Amino acid sequence: MSLTTKILIAMGAGLFVGVFINIANTQGWLAATPDHWINQLMVNGLFDVVGRIFVASLKLLVVPLVFVSLVCGASSLGNNTRMGAMAGKTIALYLLTTAIAISLALLLGELIRPGEGIGLNSTDSFIAKEAPSLGDVIVNMIPSNPIQAMADGNMLQIIVFSLLMGVAISKSGEEGKKIAEWFGRMDAVIMKMVMILMELAPYGVFCLLAKLFASLGAGAIIDLGLYFGTVIAALLLHCFGVYSLLLQLLTKINPVQFFKRIRPVMLFAFSTASSNATIPVTLRTAEEKLGIDNRIASFTVPLGATINMDGTAIMQGVATAFIAQAYQIDLSMSAYLTVVLTATLASIGTAGVPGVGLITLAMVLQQVGLPVEGIALIIGVDRILDMIRTAVNVSGDSMVSLVVAKGEDSWDEKCFNNGKGEA
Numbered sequence: 001m002s003l004t005t006k007i008l009i010a011m012g013a014g015l016f017v018g019v020f021i022n023i024a025n026t027q028g029w030l031a032a033t034p035d036h037w038i039n040q041l042m043v044n045g046l047f048d049v050v051g052r053i054f055v056a057s058l059k060l061l062v063v064p065l066v067f068v069s070l071v072c073g074a075s076s077l078g079n080n081t082r083m084g085a086m087a088g089k090t091i092a093l094y095l096l097t098t099a100i101a102i103s104l105a106l107l108l109g110e111l112i113r114p115g116e117g118i119g120l121n122s123t124d125s126f127i128a129k130e131a132p133s134l135g136d137v138i139v140n141m142i143p144s145n146p147i148q149a150m151a152d153g154n155m156l157q158i159i160v161f162s163l164l165m166g167v168a169i170s171k172s173g174e175e176g177k178k179i180a181e182w183f184g185r186m187d188a189v190i191m192k193m194v195m196i197l198m199e200l201a202p203y204g205v206f207c208l209l210a211k212l213f214a215s216l217g218a219g220a221i222i223d224l225g226l227y228f229g230t231v232i233a234a235l236l237l238h239c240f241g242v243y244s245l246l247l248q249l250l251t252k253i254n255p256v257q258f259f260k261r262i263r264p265v266m267l268f269a270f271s272t273a274s275s276n277a278t279i280p281v282t283l284r285t286a287e288e289k290l291g292i293d294n295r296i297a298s299f300t301v302p303l304g305a306t307i308n309m310d311g312t313a314i315m316q317g318v319a320t321a322f323i324a325q326a327y328q329i330d331l332s333m334s335a336y337l338t339v340v341l342t343a344t345l346a347s348i349g350t351a352g353v354p355g356v357g358l359i360t361l362a363m364v365l366q367q368v369g370l371p372v373e374g375i376a377l378i379i380g381v382d383r384i385l386d387m388i389r390t391a392v393n394v395s396g397d398s399m400v401s402l403v404v405a406k407g408e409d410s411w412d413e414k415c416f417n418n419g420k421g422e423a
Contacts, residue, residue, distance in 0.1 A: 003198060007267045010202035011209055018213025025214075047211040054204025057197050058268075058277040061190065063150050065280050066302040067162050068187045073298035074166020075180045086408055090300050093400045094308040099344045100242055101310040105234045105317025106336055112233075114226035114318070115325030155276065155306040163299075187294075194280040198264075205271040212383065227322050227378060231385055234314045239392045243399045251406040253416070261289040261416070262398045269394040273387045275305040278394050286398060291415030292405040300404055304397030309360075311389025311396075315382075316343045316361045323365065323374035335368040342367045 021043060141156045143149040149157035169176040169183075244255035259266075265285045269278045279302060286297040320339055324331050331339075342364050365372050405411040 003201065004263050004267065006202040007205055007264070007271070010206040011267070011271065014206040014209030015213055017206075018210040018215075021210070021214040043211055043214045047207040047214070051204060051208040051211050054200065054208065055272050055274065055277055057200075057204075058272060058280060059153075059274075061193060061197070061280045062276050063153060063158065065190050065194070065283065066155065066158055066298075067150065068183055068190055069283060069294065069298035070159060070162035070302060071166045071169065071183050072180070072187050073295040074163045075169040075176070075183065076166075076295045086296070086404060087299070089407065090303060090400060090404050091307070093403060094304060094396075095344055097242070097246070097310050097396050097400065098308065098313045099340055101234075101238050102313040102317040102340050102343045104238055104242065105231075105314040106321055106339060108230055108234045108237075109318045109321025109325075112226065112230045113321075113325055114230045115322035153276070155302060159299075159302055159306070190280075191284060194284055198281065198284075201268065201271075205267070208271050224378065227318065228385070230322075231315055231318045232388065234318055235311060235388055235392050238310060238314060239395050243395060247399055247403065250403045253402065253406070257416070258290070258399070258402065259395075261285065262395060265394050265398060266391040269391040270387045273383070273390050275308075275390055275393050275397070278390070279305050282394055282397060286401050288415070290398065290402055290405075291412030292401050293408075293410035293412070296405040296408060296410045297401055300401040301397055304400060305394070308393060308396050308400070311392035312360065313343050314392070315385060315389055316364055319361055319375070319378055320364055320368070320370065322378070323370050326374060327371060329370060331368060338367055339364050 140154075141160055143154070143157035143161050146157070146161040149161065169179050172179070240255075240259070244259075247253055247255050247258060262285055265278060265282050268281045269275065272278060282301050282305070283297055286292045286301055287294055292300075317339065320331075343360060361375060362372050365374070402411070
């Protein structure tokens with residue numbers, strides 16, 4: 001049985017067990033008490049512990065993997081004059097897909113109008129963390145202490161330091177070659193660690209979903225069904241429609257084959273709800289399934305996990321339309337353009353900030369004069385939507401990486417068509 005099949009079975013089983021326990025609690029079958037042994041030992045014990053260990057084990061590899069992979073890629077590209085053009089192309093594509101995502105979300109939000117007829121309680125409150133200014137973002141990209149940046153998991157600073165290190169290695173002659181060889185061996189060891197942890201993935205996925213749905217149940221979705229459905233529709237349309245169209249137009253590569261190759265990445269992203277935690281799987285899949293050269297993937301994938309937030313942009317677009325309709329506030333065309341511009345630039349401006357989706361949504365609402373307290377209504381289903389939009393985010397990372405690799409003549413078509421076995 002392939003790993004993808006095992007993960008799918010684990011997802012289905014976790015969903016079933018979680019919903020069953022939630023129903024059992026609400027119906028009184030478990031005496032409706034959190035002290036029942038199933039809640040104590042299983043939900044808040046085994047499921048919670050194994051799920052958190054699984055996510056932590058993925059995150060423990062993120063910093064060393066990104067650092068080593070980027071140094072390897074940059075050291076091999078250091079003397080290549082195309083490096084600056086490649087970086088510019090990558091960032092431009094990420095910003096383009098984010099702008100398309102939020103435009104699509106606003107369009108669907110206006111067509112479906114999920115917020116009509118909903119009365120929001122103005123006493124509900126939501127306080128977002130303050131987003132950094134543009135100047136602070138630019139200054140904070142440069143690490144004053146690279147070790148501290150790695151300890152804090154500050155991805156933008158790690159990327160900058162890794163690129164500088166890689167370029168320096170490429171320009172250091174024979175001594176640089178020896179260091180580059182060491183990093184190459186280290187990269188192989190870390191990828192082996194990734195493969196070991198992936199074998200444990202089905203157990204972690206099962207526990208994560210069982211714990212989540214035992215707590216939430218299906219009620220949270222039903223209460224905001226139209227909003228939830230609109231976000232899902234926009235996410236699916238962007239992922240399988242926009243990405244497929246861009247892939248076909250820019251590379252002539254078969255989108256069906258592409259999505260077949262990245263299934264493990266999407267499943268990991270869905271179960272962990274973290275683009276950063278999925279980086280090890282995304283990198284491995286990009287190189288071994290999509291045929292993307294390590295020099296390209298080691299740059300585009302970590303950068304995408306940091307600044308590419310198409311799924312988050314879609315949530316912001318639908319949520320903006322939803323809150324405006326709920327408060328019966330009509331947005332002008334200039335307001336819609338402001339939403340698109342603000343959310344697109346904020347995807348980079350708030351990179352790496354905890355709770356980034358709700359922070360940027362608060363920024364967008366303030367920018368167009370909508371009540372920020374409206375966010376309180378949608379927080380209930382945000383955890384579930386976060387899982388789906390993370391899967392969209394990593395799909396976008398993989399798509400852009402493939403487009404850049406094809407344009408830079410760093411794509412192995414034979415590897416893409418044949419892969420290295422079903423993941």
